[in-house]
Amino acid sequence: MNACPELETLLIGAAEHDADALAHLRNCPDCAASAxxxxxxEKDLFRLADPLPPVDFVQSVMARVALEPAPARVExxxxxxxxxxxxxxxxxAFVATHGNLGLLGTRAASSVVAxxxxxxxxxxxxxxxxSTAALPTAVAMAGLVVVSTLGVRRLASHRVVEAQVRP
Amino acid sequence: MLAERTETVPYRAEVRAARRGDRSAFEALVRSVQRPIYGLCLRLLRTEAEAAEVAQETFLRAYQHLGRYDESKPFDLWVLAIARNLCLDLLRRRSRVHTQDVDEMHESLPSGERSQEEGVIAAEEHRSLETALSTLGADDREVLALYYVQKRTTKEIALVMGVAPGTIMARLFRAREKLRRQMTTEDAQ
Structure with a gap:
């Protein structure tokens, strides 16, 4: 008999009716026992059920919802x-260009050149x-990157709650 | 199955009414999906008080952000994803697990088919399974709860967890294998 494959590969293969996996399970008592x-x-897990929420759950939710403006109004x-x-x-823009909005294009182009x-x-x-001070410059830049990264990480940890409504 | 659900998209009328400010329509939505939402929260957080609080917060966030909900996807999965994110955030903030809380959870999680005939032995088996489940990490508890307890498809679970559908079967196997080893250890003791 061939060496036993990974149990994961074997069971997923058997679930997909793979002939090799099924044949191995028929011939290997150890793998058959694990399967x-x-x-x-799985049979026991399928018997589990979700618990019922507290009896006043819906009322509690709706009491909080009542304090919120309608979603359409927010939109x-x-x-x-x-x-x-x-x-x-x-x-x-109109006031800044004294009524001549055509000037905006010229100003934008000037700004690009500047x-x-x-x-x-x-x-x-x-x-x-x-070219004159490579090492001190590199050290200063590395310090700047480290300080910025730490700052961004601290900021991100404060923003986690806002990110929870991603879906 | 997800494709079938996407075509019919349950709760669409209620969602549209709720967006316009019809609170009774939103209440109907809460009643329809409260059990899986609270169930997932309890499986992940393992204390009734926290699960109820996070489940309430989930529905509040869902109401506040109803405008962002994509109607082509099932509403219950969208709310489940919000609940999941809130639970995981709370778990990240927690530093340790209280054994007292785990005991509390065992009393509150029911078996789907518990009956008098099954009696004491079934109750003991159920308790043993819940004990073993509670030793697993949140990732494992989550995937097992969604697949076996809530009977979600792998595509639906992938949508809630924000991962590729092809990875779910492997995650399920690994979680189940950990559970099997845990139960074998318990039996040996």
Whole structure:
């Protein structure tokens, strides 16, 4: 007889009517005994039932729900907030450009060019620092990364409760 | 089975009414799914008071976030996922297990087919199974409770746990194997 396969592989194979798994179970008393224990355990587990909640459970839930605004009203409020912020942004853009919204494109392009120049200047500055003091720079950067990571972890642990309503 | 359930999507009318602010529709939803929700909470948390509190909080969160519920998925599975997340968060915050609480749970979890004929022996077997179950980790208790106690399909369990459906059978086997070893040890003692 071949060496016994993993019990997990064997039982999953048997559940899927795999011929090799079934043949092994027929010929190996040890594996057959383990499989029988699993079968009996499944039978017992299927007999378990969920308990009944406390008798006042629904009333307690509904008492808390009664204090909440209707979900549709919350959605509506969120929608109005987004709309109001968008409109306010549009009005601010209109006022900032003295009524000439075409200026926005020019300003956006100027801003892109300014940021691009800033990026190149910062890159050159970093390269200069690196070429003159590589080790202190590396140590300082590593320290910065460690402190930031610890800060983010602490922040995340406070936000766990909010993340519970993911589905 | 999930596909069948998805096509019919039970509770859709109640969910829509509840979204519009019909609290009696939401109450009907709570009545319909309260038992599996409370059951999962009790299996995971193992104390009645905490299970009731977390189950209540689950329904409150479900009501507050009804707008985010995807109607193409079964409502009960969505609520189960919220309950699961709340329980796991509480378990993470817990530092140790109180044996007194475990004893309390044994008294409160019923057997689905307990009858007078089964009598003392069946009750003892049931208690022994619950004791062995309570020694398992939350992950194992969860998958066993959803599959065997609540009779969920592997696809439904995967949806609740947020894992690939193909991993559920392996998780079930490992949990059952731990349970079998635990019960064998108990029998030997």
């Amino acid at each position: 029988e224990q699993h079968r009996q355990l 509506l409020r969120t929608g109005f907030t987004i709309l109001a912020v968008t409109l306010m942004g549009a009005v601010l 940021w691009r120049n800033l990026f190149f200047a910062a890159s050159e500055a970093l390269a200069a620092i690196w």
